[in-house]
Amino acid sequence: MTGFTTHLGTAAPLDQANVDTDQIIPKQFLKGVTRTGYGKHLFHDWRYLDLHEQELNPEFSLNKPEYQGASILLARENFGCGSSREHAPWALDDFGFSVVIATSFADIFYGNCINNQLLPISLPNSEMDVLFNAVKENPETQIYIDLPNQKVKFADSEFQFDIAEHHKSNLIKGLDAIGQTLELDDKILQYEENALTWLR
Amino acid sequence: MAKSLYDKIWQAHVVDQLGDDSLIYIDRHLIHEVTSPQAFSGLNEKGRKVRRPEKTFATMDHSISTRSLAIDACGPENQLQLQTLANNCKEHGIELFPVGHQKQGIVHVIGPELGLILPGMTVVCGDSHTATHGAFGALAFGIGTSQVEHVFATQTLKQSKAKSMLINVDGKLPVGITAKDIILAIIGKIGHAGATGYVIEYAGEAIRNLSMEERMTICNMSIEAGAKAGFIAPDDTTFEYIKGREYAPSGESWEKAIAYWKTLHSDDGAQFDMVVELAAQDITPQITWGTNPGQVTGVTNTVPAPEDFSDPIDRESAIKALAYMDLKPGTKLTDISVNNVFIGSCTNSRIEDLRAAAVIAKKGKVAKGVTAIVVPGSVTVKKQAEDENLHQIFIDAGFEWRLPGCSMCLGMNDDILKAGDRCASTSNRNFEGRQGRGARTHLVSPAMAAAAAITGHFTDVRDL
Numbered sequence: 315m316t317g318f319t320t321h322l323g324t325a326a327p328l329d330q331a332n333v334d335t336d337q338i339i340p341k342q343f344l345k346g347v348t349r350t351g352y353g354k355h356l357f358h359d360w361r362y363l364d365l366h367e368q369e370l371n372p373e374f375s376l377n378k379p380e381y382q383g384a385s386i387l388l389a390r391e392n393f394g395c396g397s398s399r400e401h402a403p404w405a406l407d408d409f410g411f412s413v414v415i416a417t418s419f420a421d422i423f424y425g426n427c428i429n430n431q432l433l434p435i436s437l438p439n440s441e442m443d444v445l446f447n448a449v450k451e452n453p454e455t456q457i458y459i460d461l462p463n464q465k466v467k468f469a470d471s472e473f474q475f476d477i478a479e480h481h482k483s484n485l486i487k488g489l490d491a492i493g494q495t496l497e498l499d500d501k502i503l504q505y506e507e508n509a510l511t512w513l514r
Numbered sequence: 515m516a517k518s519l520y521d522k523i524w525q526a527h528v529v530d531q532l533g534d535d536s537l538i539y540i541d542r543h544l545i546h547e548v549t550s551p552q553a554f555s556g557l558n559e560k561g562r563k564v565r566r567p568e569k570t571f572a573t574m575d576h577s578i579s580t581r582s583l584a585i586d587a588c589g590p591e592n593q594l595q596l597q598t599l600a601n602n603c604k605e606h607g608i609e610l611f612p613v614g615h616q617k618q619g620i621v622h623v624i625g626p627e628l629g630l631i632l633p634g635m636t637v638v639c640g641d642s643h644t645a646t647h648g649a650f651g652a653l654a655f656g657i658g659t660s661q662v663e664h665v666f667a668t669q670t671l672k673q674s675k676a677k678s679m680l681i682n683v684d685g686k687l688p689v690g691i692t693a694k695d696i697i698l699a700i701i702g703k704i705g706h707a708g709a710t711g712y713v714i715e716y717a718g719e720a721i722r723n724l725s726m727e728e729r730m731t732i733c734n735m736s737i738e739a740g741a742k743a744g745f746i747a748p749d750d751t752t753f754e755y756i757k758g759r760e761y762a763p764s765g766e767s768w769e770k771a772i773a774y775w776k777t778l779h780s781d782d783g784a785q786f787d788m789v790v791e792l793a794a795q796d797i798t799p800q801i802t803w804g805t806n807p808g809q810v811t812g813v814t815n816t817v818p819a820p821e822d823f824s825d826p827i828d829r830e831s832a833i834k835a836l837a838y839m840d841l842k843p844g845t846k847l848t849d850i851s852v853n854n855v856f857i858g859s860c861t862n863s864r865i866e867d868l869r870a871a872a873v874i875a876k877k878g879k880v881a882k883g884v885t886a887i888v889v890p891g892s893v894t895v896k897k898q899a900e901d902e903n904l905h906q907i908f909i910d911a912g913f914e915w916r917l918p919g920c921s922m923c924l925g926m927n928d929d930i931l932k933a934g935d936r937c938a939s940t941s942n943r944n945f946e947g948r949q950g951r952g953a954r955t956h957l958v959s960p961a962m963a964a965a966a967a968i969t970g971h972f973t974d975v976r977d978l
């Protein structure tokens with residue numbers, strides 16, 4: 315995996331709270347056995363007027379001409395709630411998003427993003443308002459994400475965001491998490507030897 | 515220092531401290547066909563092995579038919595996924611309960627049923643309803659597929675400790691009120707994201723008085739309040755349930771285990787980041803009216819109006835939900851008709867759930883124009899129900915009696931609703947499209963679902 319440091323791109327606004335993973339990628343598309351190919355089904359129910367994905371819903375934000383090519387998704391509270399399906403970040407990534415900026419995220423989804431090099435950024439609602447307005451007024455607004463310095467910059471604004479140190483360093487280094495843990499094998503062995511007898 | 519149950523289980527599982535993070539040992543890993551294939555292929559690509567295959571158990575539940583035991587009954591994609599699970603389990607030496615097996619069923623139903631879940635364990639599964647197992651005083655939580663792979667390879671996970679919330683449900687539960695009503699009332703009170711970043715310990719007299727199956731219903735829906743996990747301290751009810759189950763410890767081991775399990779409770783004076791109090795006597799039969807489980811109210815109420823919500827986000831969500839659900843503010847909930855009823859899912863498909871539904875089903879016949887299905891949670895539950903003749907009660911009343919699986923809880927098989935269908939469902943998610951594109955889901959208890967089936971609209975079970 316390659317690391318994530320900075321990103322420059324335009325954003326697509328999805329101005330609503332509680333966007334659940336069933337919406338991000340509905341169940342009928344969870345039948346795959348690989349990690350790829352989910353992007354075309356992203357937000358299926360909202361993006362398409364028909365079941366066979368022939369007819370785009372012109373009202374849906376991501377379908378609007380001005381938001382084509384966006385690599386940053388904007389949303390509100392509790393983004394990614396519901397099911398633990400990692401297909402959700404796979405679909406977002408496959409569609410072309412590298413960053414999701416929202417007021418808040420559900421826990422499992424947040425972790426799944428980190429594990430897939432998709433950067434989840436949470437900003438307070440007041441700052442999200444500024445960001446949404448900027449993008450709605452000018453869809454070509456270039457947004458610069460600086461992970462090492464934890465900053466989101468666009469037009470005249472600059473916001474600072476929080477991220478746990480270990481999440482940040484994992485994203486930046488793009489490390490193989492399993493490989494890292496395997497290096498602690500002696501500690502794991504030691505734990506297993508001392509475990510409660512009925513759990514060994 | 516006084517410790518909470520969470521502190522105790524956490525500390526007992528720290529393998530190593532890595533800055534703010536801990537490397538946590540995982541005692542039990544459950545897997546199913548949907549969230550495991552990519553984890554296995556990740557392992558295979560790197561030439562890694564499953565470290566402790568005997569700690570992982572697999573079942574087929576999400577993408578299987580409830581009408582046929584044939585693995586290809588739901589089309590080639592589902593078949594490939596199921597076959598992939600079977601191949602992977604074989605290759606890595608993991609015990610699998612495939613379709614048709616005596617121990618097969620929904621992952622969160624069979625785990626406890628087989629005695630695979632014990633107090634004080636850490637339990638994970640690539641499934642957000644893993645918190646179900648918290649009913650045993652285990653720390654159980656859902657994980658993504660990358661983490662499934664991590665557990666396969668290392669039997670551990672990197673985790674940071676969550677905040678803790680104590681939810682006390684005091685007093686005695688009134689007649690006709692079930693565990694499902696308690697948990698829906700809790701989610702209604704704290705909100706759909708009210709516990710994000712927290713683990714919940716459920717306590718209080720009303721919780722203590724619940725059976726293990728009822729406790730599972732409560733813990734199951736912790737994620738619907740955003741919580742990472744939800745659990746209940748083990749007690750005699752817990753030990754009684756586990757004793758003698760196939761994979762549970764026995765003999766000397768059992769004695770040792772019990773002695774340890776008795777220490778698993780929050781000490782007096784343990785600190786919580788948040789405490790929520792509910793009075794059991796105030797809880798009424800609950801029905802969701804919206805598109806997230808926090809949009810819920812009592813059966814005697816009316817559909818709320820967006821203006822009833824002071825928070826602008828809640829108001830916005832209500833407008834959207836009412837439009838999707840095609841409901842008008844002020845409508846009495848008991849005036850809402852349904853054309854589908856689903857009794858099943860890892861929330862409410864255990865024997866006690868089926869008994870409760872059967873009591874109501876006995877009082878009438880499925881109303882005209884209503885399709886009602888009952889899907890037991892496991893082969894064991896199905897057999898038990900058939901021994902008690904519950905299936906005949908359902909069939910005589912016009913319900914369909916199906917084979918075990920997740921079924922219409924998410925509809926990865928052919929148990930899906932059409933656009934515009936309205937369903938009284940005992941499952942756990944009423945999200946847009948969850949049971950089928952354009953379909954409308956109302957979450958209720960098994961008794962309330964059966965009542966809706968025989969009357970054709972929502973009905974207060976206490977009146978039947």
Ligand code: SF4
Binds near residue numbers: 576621622860861
């Ligand atoms: S019954 Fe529903 S919620 Fe439970 S594991 Fe199956 S799909 Fe998930």
